Amino acid sequence: MNKTPEIIGIRHHSPACARLVAARINTLKPRYVLIEGPMDFNSRLDELFLPHQLPLAIYSYGVPQQPGQGVRRGSWSPFAEHSPEWQALQQARAIKAEIRFMDLPAWHAAFADIANRYADLADAEQQQRAEDFEQALSLELGIQGRDALWDRLFEDQCDVQELEQRLSHYFERLRGEVPGSQGNQDREAMMARWIRWAMDQQDGAVLVVCGGYHAPTLMKLWQNLPSEEHEPELPAISQCFDDWQGDTQYTTGSYLVPYSYKRLDAFTGYASGMPSPAFQQWVWEFGLEQAGLYAFQRILERLRKLNLPASTADMGAVYLRGQALARLRGHQLPLRNDWLDAMAGSLVKEAMDVPLPWSYRGPLRPGTEPILVQMMAVLAGESHGKLAANTPRPPLLISLELELARLAITIPSEVKLDLLKPEDRQRSRALHQLALLAIPGIHCLKGVGQAMSGEMSEHWQLRSPLEQVAALIEAASYGATLADAALAKLEEALLELHGSQGMVVALVKLLNQAALAGLADFSNRVVEQLTAAVSQEGNFEDLGLALEAAHMLYRHGESVGMQGAAILLTVIQITFDRALWLCESYGSVNPADSHRHIAAFQAIRLVTRDLLALPDADRNTLFPALEADRALTVWQRKAASTDADPLSRGAALGALLSLNDTQPDTASPNAQPLALLATLAANKMGDALSGLIALARHQLTQDLTFVDGLNQLVTALDDEDFLLALPAMRGAFAWLPPRERGEFARQILELHQASHLPVSSLNREITAATPQEIAAMQQAEKRALEILGQWGLA
Known part of the structure; x- marks a missing residue:
């Protein structure tokens, strides 16, 4: 014994x-x-x-x-x-x-x-000990690289x-x-x-x-x-x-x-084992000598197929060099590194910017020679495993087959869906659930970018790559059915948002994915984490984006199964509260964020309008944590604050004006539009006007008093101030749709006794130059005439 x-x-x-x-x-x-x-x-x-x-x-x-x-x-x-x-x-x-x-x-x-x-x-101490031992041994034997050392000591037959x-x-x-x-x-x-x-x-x-x-x-x-x-x-x-x-x-x-062999290969990031699994398999099947010759042949075929340099003379040189290197290094037969070094020495004609791939561990580095990349691909191999037909499978795979059969979805195929049809909406949700699980072979070629984008068709390409079964089995850890697994994966992604950079933007993306996949029943844990995460968000524009998306889905998400969903109600409440807090404390606005800044005001305004339209009982039931009056109060203070950015002041005042129809008893704002514009420097007037028009364009463009007063403000500007005000003013009028812009132009023409002219005379571009360029040239011409007059030449 x-x-x-x-x-x-x-x-x-x-x-x-x-x-x-x-x-x-x-x-x-x-x-x-x-x-x-x-x-x-x-x-x-x-x-x-x-x-x-x-x-x-x-x-x-x-x-x-x-x-x-x-x-x-x-x-x-x-x-x-x-x-x-x-x-x-x-x-x-x-x-x-x-x-x-x-x-x-x-x-x-x-x-x-x-x-x-x-x-x-191995831990850090042991790893360092192992590296020191291997480096000392490699130096003694004149070998470079851990894998080359291993081959020399143990794979040499x-x-x-x-x-x-x-x-x-x-x-x-x-x-x-x-x-x-x-x-x-x-x-x-x-x-x-x-x-x-x-x-x-x-x-x-x-x-x-x-x-x-x-x-x-x-x-x-x-x-x-x-x-x-x-x-x-x-x-x-x-x-x-x-x-x-x-x-x-x-x-x-x-x-x-x-x-698959690619997942086993050290050159694709596999953390242990041997590099080049296809080559190792050939060694197992044919022995070391035949494996080298077989690899040599396969690499030659690959290079010639891709029209990479591999002449008969080159390959003869590779063979002779490989045999010579093996003898020089004391190997009984050429090892893997002998063949690779021989190919690199014979086929790579130019200086290399990165080390040879087999001289280090890990993925191939950017800049590796194309010939070397193809060599490593051949030695890695393309083999994929396949399970026996009667191998036990997790419940997800069984339920998925039944679900796809019920929905008449066949893989592989191409599927075109009309989302106006209930049966196609069900198919769309199932495919989006597969996409949420990151299952290979499921691709939406054309479809809905956002859940409420208005597009009503999708085109899916469904394939069955060899790695698909493995991905489905791995996804089975999330749930026994497709919907359960997709919801668990989505909840996991939502929970991971806490404390992450760009959290709110990612939240909007995930909410859209949930809507497209028909998933609305989130756990209380997700709600708690989202509340904590949003409470720490400091980006006003991102919060506005989330509020807009959640409000849209909550009000109009019936077609995607999200209308009235509890998760959306939570997102609306926490983002509305946090956005109002940031709105009041916000300082200057980055010009690159101006459109998103206004969009955030518009999102708050939409929610506030809904709150004001609800009876008190319904409002207290659906939105117990939201206070419409708070939004009105914050905007009044914002519009009156001389320290606030003009864009924010204009948007706040515009929001108040737009809600006057909803709340006829609302007190008048502390500052009216013309009074606000009159207090601003010329280069800031356009910013405030952008906020005003974006939030209350209907109220302002229909008010002749406002149009007349704005005309007087602009007419009173001297040439230099007009040139400063012009770019932002043009940006402000870009918020008007074409018909309203035409009506505004008509009113301006009447004020200047030019109603006989067509409206297009103010809207169209007469020359290739922009208005800013024209104004600048006019100012330059005026200065030139002044100088000529000083010299008596004009």
């Missing part, structure tokens, strides 16, 4: 380690094979042996049933055919060994910031016994005596318990497959643990979350998902 387990420390997705694991299981014939993987999947291990097409992954998650009451956690445990963990599963099954995953579930605090179980999890010794020595030096992060300690404590349990069964050998970082510690740790008579149980949810609250309910689950 073996007194110690055989613990094989591996590098994830290494063909050499996969070869070692398979050989040791076939030789040792262990009774127990323990593998680094999610222990909550142990009851469903049979699913891994269905006729899947690799690569695939186990996606595990733990999520709060109510958004905002806890944290979401999830991670992937990916497998390719050349992964040591996959070979351990297959070989253990072949000899009928007992198989167990021995790592913590994905929702444990140890995986709080980890998206991939097989990522490098050494025999199994020597490979095992090299790995053991390497990982012992790499880990040293550093205890590791708390997350690693928690994981290793659980893995050690599994080893203790297997050893205590005393009915056969135990073989352990784990990341090499954990192996030295596990070898010591398991021996100091008490006996484990029964298999270690899953930790309680309360032990898995640092911010555990007893009333928080969590949903957990694990499902197989299709994976």
Whole structure:
């Protein structure tokens, strides 16, 4: 009976380690094979042996049933055919060994910031130690890059016994005596318990497959643990979350998902494992020598297909250079880096601005040579996994199929929808819910930008890319039905707005998405968070945008299922209150924000008009927190404040004038329009006029007294002041629609006894020059004549 387990420390997705694991299981014939993987999947291990097409992954998650009451956690445990963990599963099954995953579930605090179980999890101290060790070793061997070092030490076709010794020595030096992060300690404590349990069964050998970082510690740790008579149980949810609250309910689950080589590749950001997964697979299938030649051939085909330089002479040079580099570096056969260096040296003719991609870890850097980009794409591969037909699926996928069948939506297809038809509105909502979940292959080619934009047609392109199934399985953690999952995803996005920059603009976007997707039943938690978030917003214009969108949906959102929604009522109340507070304290207005500033006044005015039109009983029931009189009072003070921006003063006075019809008993404003304009400098008159006309154009343009008084104010300006006032004055009249602008022009012509002239004489552009340019030229001409007169020449 073996007194110690055989613990094989591996590098994830290494063909050499996969070869070692398979050989040791076939030789040792262990009774127990323990593998680094999610222990909550142990009851469903049979699913891994269905006729899947690799690569695939186990996606595990733990999520709060109510958004905002806890944290979401999830991670992937990916497998390719050349992964040591996959070979351990297959070989253990072949000899009928007992198989167990021995790592913590994905929702444990140890995986709080980890998206991939097989990522490098060393803490800062250990990471620095590992880097120092690898750099010293690379310098001694004359090798550049971690991956090149690994290939030289372990992928160079050494025999199994020597490979095992090299790995053991390497990982012992790499880990040293550093205890590791708390997350690693928690994981290793659980893995050690599994080893203790297997050893205590005393009915056969135990073989352990784990990341090499954990192996030295596990070898010591398991021996100091008490006996484990029964298999270690899953930790309680309360032990898995640092911010555990007893009333928080969590949903957990694990499902197989299709994976892809691109997601496995270190050059697309994968945090661990081997780079170039397609090349690693060829090594597994054909051996190192044939894999290099096969990669060489595939790269040549790709470059020629894309018309990139790859002549026969170039490729001959690549072959000779690759063989020479291998011999120079002491390799038995050309390794991956030998081939890549040979191709770069033979095919790249110009100086490079960025390092060679295989000399560092992580995504390709901008500016990488196109030839090198294509080389890395070939070695990464295009393979996508596919699950067996009878693989268990989460409820979302089943309910989605039924929902799409009910709505007569077929994927793939192109769908054109008429939103005036009730059945097409239902289809639109389902497609927008899929878009909310970011499901690949769902694209709106033409449609509604905003929920109340007035457009009544949509054109969708529906495709079924290989990654779509994986995305749907991952989205299943949000809910069992499409509507539930989309609402949970939307609530999560709303809750994340708190404290974020541009929060209110994002809120408007999410409210539009909710309307388009037909989602209105938000939780109380979302309402509380939105209230807190809006209370801290300091941008008046953004609040106006949110108020306008929420009010529009609340009043007229029947077609999108949002009319009268509680969430909109909340947004209206909190943004109205906060916007009025900012309105009174607002100072100068950035010229770039002038239109948005006026739009915010218009939004407040719309809500105030609705409040004033409601009977007192209805107003107190629907809008208990809103006070229309407060808006009127704030605007009166704003219009009278000499410290306020003229644009704000004009808008406030215009808002009061526009509501006089609604409130005939309202006291007259402290400052009338002409009196306000008369107190302003010439360069500010147009700003105040913009606010006045934008908010009360009907009242002002129909008032002959105002038109006459404005005409007198402008006529009284001297040439210099007129030139200063002109740009903003023209901007103010741009708020008038064409018919009202024509009526205003008619009144001006009558005042100047020129009613015989057509209205277009004041509206059209007579020359290519703008009025400002004409006025400037007239002023320049006047000054020139004055100078000539001084010299007696005029």
